[in-house]
Amino acid sequence: MKSHLTPLEPKADKATVRRHNLSLVLRAVHDVGETTRAGVATHVGLTRGAVSSLVEQLLEYGFVTEGGKTSSGQAGRPGTVLKVARSGPAGLGVEINIDYIAVCVVDLAGTDRVRVVEHVDNRGVPPSEVLAHAAGLAARAAGSAAEQDLAPAGVHVALPGLVTGGTVRQAPNLGWQRVAVEGLFAQALSALRPDRRALPVSSDNEANTAALAELWYGAGTEGVRSFLYLTGEVGVGGALVLKGELLRGAHGFAGEIGHVVVDPGGPPCRCGARGCLEQYAGQAALLRAAGIGADAGVPGVAELGRRARRGDPAALAAVEEAGRRLGVVVSGAVNLFDPGAVMLGGAYRELMEWLAPAVERELALRVVSGLWTGGGKRLRAASPLGDAARGAAGVIVREVLEDPVAYAERERN
Amino acid sequence: MKSHLTPLEPKADKATVRRHNLSLVLRAVHDVGETTRAGVATHVGLTRGAVSSLVEQLLEYGFVTEGGKTSSGQAGRPGTVLKVARSGPAGLGVEINIDYIAVCVVDLAGTDRVRVVEHVDNRGVPPSEVLAHAAGLAARAAGSAAEQDLAPAGVHVALPGLVTGGTVRQAPNLGWQRVAVEGLFAQALSALRPDRRALPVSSDNEANTAALAELWYGAGTEGVRSFLYLTGEVGVGGALVLKGELLRGAHGFAGEIGHVVVDPGGPPCRCGARGCLEQYAGQAALLRAAGIGADAGVPGVAELGRRARRGDPAALAAVEEAGRRLGVVVSGAVNLFDPGAVMLGGAYRELMEWLAPAVERELALRVVSGLWTGGGKRLRAASPLGDAARGAAGVIVREVLEDPVAYAERERN
Structure with missing residues (x-):
């Protein structure tokens, strides 16, 4: 028997519960695609009233938008269609590979909104130069995203090697050893966007993010x-x-x-x-x-x-x-x-x-x-070449879905 | 952010909650080894009063026993020591391998109480004969267990092959193909214990149960x-x-x-x-x-x-x-x-x-x-040879720990 009940936890404070429930509702809208307040209530097991209040806040923050009416609502009553926003929060993904660099901006719904691929041989090039090049492409993609009213919540960098704690431990085909990619990339990106708030940078192995792209966005799985x-x-x-x-x-x-x-x-x-x-x-x-x-x-x-x-x-x-x-x-x-x-x-x-x-x-x-x-x-x-970048962007999108309040608070400051 | 809060579930009925909490408390006593009611309350996050009531029932069922007083209780007050029972519920594990059969009875605390190993070449022997032989050893072990006031809750049979749904799909070294081991073993065991209630029989691959023995009882991991x-x-x-x-x-x-x-x-x-x-x-x-x-x-x-x-x-x-x-x-x-x-x-x-x-x-x-x-x-x-049998017995013990009420109800009928 797997426990489907959880031990009673010490009561979480109200703000924490609300923050958690905002994510719960946002993920429900995201996962279902198009739904209604009543649909969300059924999906997450909260009352209709609680869901309505949470949806109001998500609308206000701009994570969710309202569409037309649907007649397929509960009990035959029409409901207003809810969708995740196509503007606002986005993920910025970067794939640095041996012979190309790919950059991708994905919106909350998982749609690929900006994509840049440059074929370039990175072998024998100093890591800081490769990372500066990638940061340049990322800055350009962020610019195109801004024209579409998309604001990346962060950058996730995917590389062909063993990556932990912000460092490429080893990337034999690039010839990299112990390169602090997150720090170097963040520095290069900030230098290119001096007037903007610095974006949080994270990193992973490129096959990992490609597999995540396949899981989240691929049809093959x-x-x-x-x-x-x-x-x-x-x-x-x-x-x-x-x-x-x-x-x-x-x-x-x-x-x-x-x-x-x-x-x-x-x-x-x-x-x-x-x-x-x-x-x-x-x-x-x-x-x-x-x-x-x-x-x-x-x-x-x-x-x-x-x-x-x-x-x-x-x-x-x-x-x-x-x-x-x-x-x-x-x-x-x-x-x-x-x-x-x-x-x-x-x-x-x-x-x-x-x-x-x-x-x-x-x-x-x-x-x-x-x-x-x-x-x-x-x-x-x-999926086709370069989808490690899409998966990397997806990692950032997932982070927003998991804690929309953190994103909203950062955007307001 | 991993959710540590759970979505509000439709209220479970009181009996289900109590059944779940009985397991929670029993597992706490099992995991900690020796503890007190206050220690359990801290461990599982229930009130002292709720724990006391649950412990009473576990004592009555015979899953838990009381020892002496400890002075290391909460707030300096001595508490009564709680331990899992050394009699009553047990697991019976059987390992059928190429050149031996091992049987093991493990009590709730994980102690190996009966062990039988017989070296025998099972190659070329008809599966029903091998299983009858193993059932014979299991019956003998259950008899020794009864002399120690132990009552196996079930038998778990481990075999060197691909095992699913109660069937050995393939065991190349035994030469077995599609053998319904659970049914055959249960039949053989019942024939040897005509006056006893039939024990539920389950099965798995022997390396799996050996790994579980290592995880649960081994020192090496x-x-x-x-x-x-x-x-x-x-x-x-x-x-x-x-x-x-x-x-x-x-x-x-x-x-x-x-x-x-x-x-x-x-x-x-x-x-x-x-x-x-x-x-x-x-x-x-x-x-x-x-x-x-x-x-x-x-x-x-x-x-x-x-x-x-x-x-x-x-x-x-x-x-x-x-x-x-x-x-x-x-x-x-x-x-x-x-x-x-x-x-x-x-x-x-x-x-x-x-x-x-x-x-x-x-x-x-x-x-x-x-x-x-x-x-x-x-x-x-x-661990030494034959611990696949101990892991198999452990699987049964885990089942009792996960739902003690199911065991108690079976024993009463």
Whole structure:
């Protein structure tokens, strides 16, 4: 028996309860999409009167807007439609990757309102320069957002490496070691917006935020609350979502599937070990095997797709071989975690058509449960390139939904 | 912000609240070990009066006993010591493995009160016969328990395979396919105890219950709420514990680390694939490599330990090689899951001294976070052979703690 009742807690003070209930009502409006006061009352289990008072305050703050009347209200009486606001609070997400930077502004409803992607090789560039470049794109996106009456509540920065406590501990493909990204980014952004209040900056691994984007905004995970997410970039990023929550691990470093071993005596990896998956199924390995330059990046992946489509044997063999290696490692991860689906993102998404059959063959052969023999249904294409930025923006939006009063108070000061 | 407040629920009826609070108080006494009514009141956030009334009922039911006075009570006043009862409700756990069957009775406090282990080769024996044999041992253990005034609330059966919905879907090393273990075991047990009320039977994978035993009763996981558990038996079982809860996966099949691939073209495995970890680091592979018979079982492992201790080169090389393979696979699991510790059980525990250095070398080399270079602290020996049975018994004990009224009502009818 799972307790659905909670122990009686010491009484929380009235202001705390109201603050909590404001979030409860706002999230109900957000989750349902379009609803009425009566609909919210049913959804959250508060009285109609309490909900009305809370909705008034949310309207006043500008988190919620009223639309027309609906006739599908409770007891046949028409109710006023409530929606989350399309202006005001927003999330600003930044993805710094090896060969591009993406920035995204998402409104409260989860709609992608501004998007900037710049292809740029960040390898060998000093971290402070890369972060200043990213801050420039973020400032530009914030400007475009302001023209749409959107005010970001904060910035969340996603990076391809081990990220904890505001620091990139290690990002082998960027060549970064112990870089205080949050501080450096905040500094660069403030310098570009001297007349504005500084935005709070937070950070995470890019595969984590891409997986969150998939969970919150993606169509591919429909009906699936536990999945493994892989992103084929220069590195191979991974993230695990379990019952709708990111599995972070004991120290925040979970999901490093790119460094699972394919062959203990294989080629050296930038992480210091040998034979990691990245060396067989990373973007560089894939492009090299296909006879396209290892550093050809995103345009190289597009070229590989074109060659595969017209039946180029080297291209097909390269993708097949990467798929086989990927399939072996993913089978191991499926045996360990038993996810409901595996989502392939980044370059893998672009090459899905030729990659998936090889991956599925290994899954059918190697997953002990025998649940992965169906082909296609559980192995799915993830969202397009750069959605780690959207997920990062979504993290900020979630923070606003969880505590709208904190945002409103900051905006008023 | 995680919500620590709960939405106001429709009022639960008084009997439901009381039933819930009885469990709350019983669990408080259980978790604290020895406490007083005042101590419980502080622990659970109920009034002293409410706690006293609940404690009276728990005393009457026999879940709790009173000891002497303590002078360390609240406000300096002596209080009567409360403990969970050492008689009455108990858990009965059964582990059916490839070459042994273990049965364990655990009391409410978690103490191991009856233990039976029988070494028997279950390979090739019809499932109904194995289950009847296990039921015989369980009946004998229940008899010994009765002599100690313990009455099992149910039986939990742990098996080395994929177990869901009361059925072993697959247990390759036993050669079982789709065996309705719960039904068969219950039938066999009832036939042996015709004059007794039938005990409810439940089932799970043996690595899962061994990991739960480690979590609930083991000393090795101290301070660690997320760990990977491996058990070296004929098969290599695995389980993942995340924040104090077993990670079961989307279909209940998580933890199958024995079938993570070491070499895609390696020797055939009983699961149907090739080159699984089990073929390199399972008990049979280990014993064969050391020049002891692959089927020598638990006595063979003891012999391997003796040979390693006196420096036999073949024995040391076999353990070293298994450790290296195990280390490669465990490194991958650590990169994926980022646990706080890795616990080695079964045969691995017996061979820890010679196995651990090889495993640790791989962990130090291959775990990207760099957190596994310290040696020894994060890689730990798990509990002795057969503790899957203790964990299984613990599952039943937890059920009693979660809903003591259900047990009391059954006992009265």
